[in-house]
Amino acid sequence: xxxxxxxxxxxxxxxxxxVVAVLxxxxxxxxxxxxxxxxxxxxxxxxxxxxxWQTTGxxxxxxxxxxxxxxxxxxxxxxxxxxxxxxxxxxxNGTYTFRYDxxxxxxxxxxxALQLVLQSVEENQExxxxxxxxxxxxxxxxxxxxxxxxxxxxxxxxNMNEAINRTEEIDEQLxxxxxxxxxVIHATVDIQGTVNGQxxxxxxxxxxxxxxxxxxxxxxxxxxxxxxYEATRTVTVQQTYGPLRTIGGPALLFGSGVVLGGxxxxxxxxxxxxxxxxxxxxxxxxxxxxxxxxxxxxxxPNQAFDLPRAEAASLGALVDFAIxxxxxxxxxxxxxxYYVVHDGYLYTYQPAVSxxxxxxxxxxxxxxxxxxxxxxxxxxxxxxxGEFDSSEGIPTDE
Numbered sequence: 485x486x487x488x489x490x491x492x493x494x495x496x497x498x499x500x501x502x503v504v505a506v507l508x509x510x511x512x513x514x515x516x517x518x519x520x521x522x523x524x525x526x527x528x529x530x531x532x533x534x535x536x537w538q539t540t541g542x543x544x545x546x547x548x549x550x551x552x553x554x555x556x557x558x559x560x561x562x563x564x565x566x567x568x569x570x571x572x573x574x575x576x577n578g579t580y581t582f583r584y585d586x587x588x589x590x591x592x593x594x595x596x597a598l599q600l601v602l603q604s605v606e607e608n609q610e611x612x613x614x615x616x617x618x619x620x621x622x623x624x625x626x627x628x629x630x631x632x633x634x635x636x637x638x639x640x641x642x643n644m645n646e647a648i649n650r651t652e653e654i655d656e657q658l659x660x661x662x663x664x665x666x667x668v669i670h671a672t673v674d675i676q677g678t679v680n681g682q683x684x685x686x687x688x689x690x691x692x693x694x695x696x697x698x699x700x701x702x703x704x705x706x707x708x709x710x711x712x713y714e715a716t717r718t719v720t721v722q723q724t725y726g727p728l729r730t731i732g733g734p735a736l737l738f739g740s741g742v743v744l745g746g747x748x749x750x751x752x753x754x755x756x757x758x759x760x761x762x763x764x765x766x767x768x769x770x771x772x773x774x775x776x777x778x779x780x781x782x783x784x785p786n787q788a789f790d791l792p793r794a795e796a797a798s799l800g801a802l803v804d805f806a807i808x809x810x811x812x813x814x815x816x817x818x819x820x821x822y823y824v825v826h827d828g829y830l831y832t833y834q835p836a837v838s839x840x841x842x843x844x845x846x847x848x849x850x851x852x853x854x855x856x857x858x859x860x861x862x863x864x865x866x867x868x869x870g871e872f873d874s875s876e877g878i879p880t881d882e
Contacts, residue, residue: 490766493758493762497751497758500756503747504744507744507747508744510736511740511741513736514733514738514740515733517736517737518733522730522733527723529718529719530718530719531716531717532716532718532719533714534715534716534717535586535588535682536712536714536715537586537679538584538713539583539584539675539711540583540585540708540709540710541580541690542580542581542706543578543669543671543690543692543705543706544563544579545563545564545576545578545703546562546563547562547565547568547573547574547577548560548562548573549561549572550572550573550575556573564705565703566703566705567702568700568701568702569699569700570644570645570648570700570701571699575641575642576641576643576701576703577639577640577642578640579639579640580596580598580638580671580692581635581636581638582596583634584632584675586680587680588679588680588681589680589681590630590677590678590679590680591631591677591678592679592684593626593628593629593675593677594627594676595624595625595626595675596624596625596626596638596671596672596673597624597671597674598638598669598670598671599619599621599669600621600622600669600670601618601667601669601670602618602650602665602667603615603616603665603666603668604655604661604664604665605663605666607664613663615661616654618654619670622640622641622642622669623638623639623640624638630675632679638671642669644667647667664695664696666695667693667696668691668692669691669692670689671689671691671692672689673687673688674686680715686713688711691706692706764798765835767798768798768799771798771799772799775799775803775813778803778807778812778813779814779815780815781816782815783816783817783818784814784825788823788830791825791828791829791830792828792829792830793831794829795833795834796832797833799813799833799835801833802824805831809824812824821834822834822835
């Protein structure tokens with residue numbers, strides 16, 4: 485039997501109660517996971533979207549070249565640029581587009597109003613301060629029925645030279661306060677009606693800032709500006725689990741139950757406790773590892789086996805005797821026995837071999853087997869003529 489299996493049996497026999505308790509706990513845990521996962525899973529509440537709708541606003545802009553220059557021919561339309569030139573293309577034209585989409589249906593009436601906002605702002609690391617502001621109406625469009633997916637387009641046109649002159653005039657009137665003048669196209673959408681069966685009364689606002697700098701104006705492209713609205717409700721759902729719990733729970737329950745049953749059955753049949761031979765074999769394995777430095781593997785001559793013998797009860801006893809008599813322990817490569825030759829005697833220890841229950845057997849050099857001698861309790865026991873000191877294991881003269 486493998487050495488590790490013997491040690492496992494010894495451990496299970498010694499810690500039987502602890503191991504059984506651990507297996508019972510594991511079985512209970514596996515049973516609880518199995519029950520709560522498959523038989524009675526937990527429930528949880530979650531918010532689910534039952535309907536949704538969204539509004540989308542965007543600005544498109546352009547400027548047409550009206551003055552001669554060496555870069556752009558007169559009449560060229562510059563579209564959706566990040567910078568325009570005030571002297572050669574003073575008219576800033578564009579369109580604001582509004583639409584909404586719904587997951588089901590909708591019917592809205594709406595009014596879209598565009599304003600030109602002139603203002604001066606002062607920015608620092610923490611905030612933006614509006615120093616002064618004025619506005620005027622640009623365009624207004626209304627619709628009595630807007631269906632999902634329909635769009636409303638509102639054009640606008642601003643003379644940038646006039647707008648810049650107006651900001652400079654206001655700055656002068658206010659004695660040139662701190663701040664940077666800018667222009668903002670401001671869109672206000674006022675919509676009412678029903679969407680997805682729900683009443684809607686909403687105001688949506690979008691802006692297009694335009695910075696003024698050294699003969700240019702720079703629109704800040706906001707892209708598509710989307711506002712989403714959702715209707716939710718609370719529902720109760722069964723909690724779902726991953727494979728670690730759905731498979732691991734039953735596996736833990738079944739595995740611990742099988743091991744527990746097998747362990748109890750083995751204990752009742754006496755298959756856990758080690759026999760005296762197996763216990764002695766384990767003791768020998770431990771001693772062999774501990775005393776390895778004192779043992780040499782040498783093939784003894786046949787004449788050595790003709791010497792009178794004394795048998796040691798353990799490998800440790802034989803090693804102690806060798807140390808006391810200033811000898812080495814010799815391991816025979818053929819039969820695996822251990823020997824010490826001293827004063828015309830052959831002191832030996834034969835490791836136990838697995839022969840079932842009972843005392844270990846020893847194998848002689850000629851291949852015959854002899855049972856272990858059990859006379860007395862001396863460390864080294866005589867097998868031939870001669871007397872030995874029972875305490876030291878050393879032969880004495882008659």
